[in-house]
Amino acid sequence: MDIQRIISLAFTGFFVIILFFIIIRSLILMSKDMSAPQEERENILKLTVLEIGENRNLRKGATMSISEETTFGRKNDNTVVLTDPYASGYHFRIFPHEGRYVIEDNKSTNGTLLNGDRLEMKTYLKKDDMIRVGNLKLKVKVS
Amino acid sequence: MKDAKIRMLIPIFLLTFAMFFNIAVFQPVFDIGALIMAAVMCVLIAYAHFVVNKFFSSGDKFLVTFMSVLPVIGIAVLYRLNPDIAIKQVLWFIIGMSVYIALVIILPDLKRFAKLKYLYLAGTVVFMAMATFIGETRFGAKNWVDLGFISFQPSEFGKIFFVFYLASSLKNFSTLKSLLEPGIIVLVSIGFMVLQRDLGSAMIFSFIAIAMIFAATSKVKYLLASFGVGALGALMSYVLFPHIRRRVMIWLKPWEYAANESYQIVQGLYAMASGGLFGQGLGNGSPEYIPVRESDYIFAVIVEELGMIFSFGILIIYFLLFYRNIRSALKARSTFTSLLAVGFSVMIAMQVIVIIGGVLNMIPLTGITLPLISYGGTSMLTVFFSLGIIQKISEEA
Numbered sequence: 322m323d324i325q326r327i328i329s330l331a332f333t334g335f336f337v338i339i340l341f342f343i344i345i346r347s348l349i350l351m352s353k354d355m356s357a358p359q360e361e362r363e364n365i366l367k368l369t370v371l372e373i374g375e376n377r378n379l380r381k382g383a384t385m386s387i388s389e390e391t392t393f394g395r396k397n398d399n400t401v402v403l404t405d406p407y408a409s410g411y412h413f414r415i416f417p418h419e420g421r422y423v424i425e426d427n428k429s430t431n432g433t434l435l436n437g438d439r440l441e442m443k444t445y446l447k448k449d450d451m452i453r454v455g456n457l458k459l460k461v462k463v464s
Numbered sequence: 465m466k467d468a469k470i471r472m473l474i475p476i477f478l479l480t481f482a483m484f485f486n487i488a489v490f491q492p493v494f495d496i497g498a499l500i501m502a503a504v505m506c507v508l509i510a511y512a513h514f515v516v517n518k519f520f521s522s523g524d525k526f527l528v529t530f531m532s533v534l535p536v537i538g539i540a541v542l543y544r545l546n547p548d549i550a551i552k553q554v555l556w557f558i559i560g561m562s563v564y565i566a567l568v569i570i571l572p573d574l575k576r577f578a579k580l581k582y583l584y585l586a587g588t589v590v591f592m593a594m595a596t597f598i599g600e601t602r603f604g605a606k607n608w609v610d611l612g613f614i615s616f617q618p619s620e621f622g623k624i625f626f627v628f629y630l631a632s633s634l635k636n637f638s639t640l641k642s643l644l645e646p647g648i649i650v651l652v653s654i655g656f657m658v659l660q661r662d663l664g665s666a667m668i669f670s671f672i673a674i675a676m677i678f679a680a681t682s683k684v685k686y687l688l689a690s691f692g693v694g695a696l697g698a699l700m701s702y703v704l705f706p707h708i709r710r711r712v713m714i715w716l717k718p719w720e721y722a723a724n725e726s727y728q729i730v731q732g733l734y735a736m737a738s739g740g741l742f743g744q745g746l747g748n749g750s751p752e753y754i755p756v757r758e759s760d761y762i763f764a765v766i767v768e769e770l771g772m773i774f775s776f777g778i779l780i781i782y783f784l785l786f787y788r789n790i791r792s793a794l795k796a797r798s799t800f801t802s803l804l805a806v807g808f809s810v811m812i813a814m815q816v817i818v819i820i821g822g823v824l825n826m827i828p829l830t831g832i833t834l835p836l837i838s839y840g841g842t843s844m845l846t847v848f849f850s851l852g853i854i855q856k857i858s859e860e861a
C-alpha cells in the first residue's frame with residue numbers, strides 16, 4: 322500500500338463516519354420529535370398575571386393554565402377577552418407545538434412585547450418570559 | 465447554539481471541507497479553488513438552515529439537512545471529474561436553494577392553488593408534447609429542447625405541472641367517472657414520453673400517477689387496476705418498439721453485449737466492483753471509462769471512489785428524505801396539499817430507485833438523473849422546487 326492509498330482510505334473513512342453521524346443524529350432527533358406529542362398532554366403552560374393594566378376582568382396574581390391554542394384580544398370570541406383599549410381585536414395567540422408553546426402576535430396595532438422587545442415572528446416561550454400588552458403583564462411559568 | 469437542528473450544520477461543514485480538501489490535496493498543485501467552493505456552499509447551507517429553523521420553525525427541519533448533504537457529495541464528485549461542470553453545478557445549487565428559500569418565504573397558503581386545475585392541465589400537455597415536436601436527441605432519447613440561449617428537458621417541468629394537475633383533479637374524487645379525465649391526461653403524458661423514447665420519465669410518471677390515485681381513492685382495486693394498465697402498457701411498448709426490446713435484452717444478458725449495447729452497464733459494474741467496501745479513494749479511481757459519468761452514471765463513480773458503505777449511507781439519506789416527505793403528506797390539512805406531497809415525494813424516490821436500479825442492473829437501465837447529486841440544471845431546479853413545496857406543506861401540521 323502506497324502512501325496515497327493510505328491517505329485516501331483515511332479520508333474515505335472520515336467521510337463515512339460523518340455521513341453516518343448525520344444519519345444517526347437525524348434519527349435520534351426524529352425519535353425525540355415523535356415522543357414529544359405524548360408529553361404534550363402533561364406539559365401545561367402557566368401564565369401568572371403580574372399587572373392587570375386596564376383589564377378589569379383579570380385579577381392580579383391569578384394563574385392561567387394553557388394546554389391548547391389560546392387567543393387574546395378585545396373581541397368577544399377570544400379565549401381571553403381583554404378590555405384594555407390599547408389591545409387589538411385579536412391581539413396575540415399562544416399555541417402548543419412539539420411539546421412547547423409558541424407565541425405569535427396577530428399583526429396587532431400596538432404590538433406585543435416579549436421581554437421588552439416587540440414580537441415580530443413566532444417565538445417559543447420559555448420559563449420566566451415576560452409578555453406585555455399595554456399595561457397587562459404576564460409571566461410564563463412552565464410546570 | 466441552542467437549537468439541536470442547527471447544530472447539524474457542523475458535521476455538514478466538516479463533510480464539505482473534508483471532501484474538497486481531499487480533492488485539493490491530490491491535485492498536482494494544491495487547489496485553493498476547491499476550498500473556496502466549499503466555503504461558498506457552506507454559507508449557502510448555513511443560510512438555508514437559518515431561515516428554516518429560525519423563521520419557519522413550525523415546518524420540517526430535517527429536509528433542509530438532507531438536501532444540503534446530497535448536493536455537497538454530488539458537487540465534490542463532479543469537481544473531481546470536471547471542475548468546469550462542478551462550478552456550473554454550484555450555480556445551479558445556489559439557484560435551486562434560492563428557489564427553495566423563496567418558496568418557503570413568499571408562498572402564501574397552498575390551498576388557494578387548488579383551483580387552477582386547467583392551468584396545470586395546459587402546462588402538463590405543453591411541456592410533455594414540446595420535445596416531441598421541437599426536441600433534439602441526446603443519448604437516444606428525444607427529450608431536450610434547445611431554445612438557442614438555453615437548453616432544457618421540458619419533461620422535468622412537465623413533472624411539476626403533472627403532480628399539481630393530478631393533486632387538483634383527484635382531490636374531489638367521488639366516483640369512477642371522476643377518474644376519467646385525469647386517467648386520459650396520464651395516458652397522454654406517458655404516451656408522449658414513450659414517443660420521445662424517454663423510458664425513465666415514462667416509468668416515473670406512471671408511478672407518480674399510481675401512487676397519487678391510490679392515495680386519493682385509498683381503494684386497492686384502483687391500485688391493482690392502475691398496475692394492470694401499467695403492465696399492459698409496458699408489454700405493448702415492448703412489442704411495438706425495438707429500442708425497448710433492446711433495453712430489456714441488455715438488462716438480461718449484459719455480458720454478451722459488453723462491447724456494444726451494454727458497454728455502459730458493464731463499465732459501471734466494473735467500476736463499482738473495483739470500488740469495494742471503502743472505494744479507491746476520491747480522485748484515485750478510473751471513472752473516465754464510464755460513459756455519462758457526470759449525470760446518469762454518477763452513482764457508479766461514487767461507489768468506485770467512495771465505496772459501498774458510503775453509498776449505502778447516501779441511500780439511507782434518500783430514504784429518510786422520502787420518509788420526512790411522506791410524513792408531511794400525512795400531516796397536511798387539506799387533500800390537495802397532501803396529494804401534492806405524495807406526488808413529489810414519490811417522484812424523487814422513484815427517480816432514485818429507477819436510476820440506481822438501472823446502474824446496478826437490477827432493472828432495465830433508463831437514463832435519468834440521480835436527484836440532487838447528478839449534474840443537471842433542470843433536474844436540480846425541479847427537485848428543489850418540489851422540496852420547497854413539501855417544506856411549505858409541512859408547516860401546516
